[in-house]
Amino acid sequence: xxxxxxxxxxxxxxxxxxxxxGCVVSYGQVAELAGLNGxxxxxxxxxxxxxxxxxxxxxxxxxxxxxxxxxxxxxxxxEQIRRLEYEGVVVVNGRVDMQxxxxxxxxxxLIWGPLGFPGTPEDSxx
DNA sequence: AACGTGACGAGGA
DNA sequence: ATCCTCGCCACGT
Numbered sequence: 001x002x003x004x005x006x007x008x009x010x011x012x013x014x015x016x017x018x019x020x021x022g023c024v025v026s027y028g029q030v031a032e033l034a035g036l037n038g039x040x041x042x043x044x045x046x047x048x049x050x051x052x053x054x055x056x057x058x059x060x061x062x063x064x065x066x067x068x069x070x071x072x073x074x075x076x077x078x079e080q081i082r083r084l085e086y087e088g089v090v091v092v093n094g095r096v097d098m099q100x101x102x103x104x105x106x107x108x109x110l111i112w113g114p115l116g117f118p119g120t121p122e123d124s125x126x
Numbered sequence: 127a128a129c130g131t132g133a134c135g136a137g138g139a
Numbered sequence: 140a141t142c143c144t145c146g147c148c149a150c151g152t
Contacts, residue, residue, distance in 0.1 A: 008149070027134050038147050044133035045150075069133040
């Protein structure tokens with residue numbers, strides 16, 4: 001079974017994996033969700049060393065001010081922008097409007113995950 | 127074991 | 140808005 005490791009990098013990857021498409025989160029935000037307070041810089045390192053960057057939505061992580069972190073002109077930066085726009089996230093001048101696209105996870109998502117819990121009835125009414 | 131590094135963040139100039 | 144400085148701290152040398 002793909003048991004979750006308690007390594008800090010693994011924890012970061014676990015958090016990143018549940019970020020919904022069409023949203024962005026800051027490095028610091030991911031750090032907090034991963035239990036690495038003040039560890040925003042560690043998040044970048046974790047993403048760079050992710051074993052499955054093809055499937056991990058690393059592109060949804062940007063700076064707190066909305067700017068793309070990767071160096072201008074780098075292949076990674078272009079790839080990130082391409083993926084974000086593909087999801088409908090508007091990137092203007094290497095920058096994203098955090099007011100519109102920053103993900104704000106609620107408790108349900110943090111506890112049960114983005115897909116909810118099997119068998120849990122949805123209380124769409126009220 | 128000390129030292130430098132980094133896909134950050136906040137604050138000041 | 141841009142640039143610089145400092146704090147942050149796990150990781151690789």
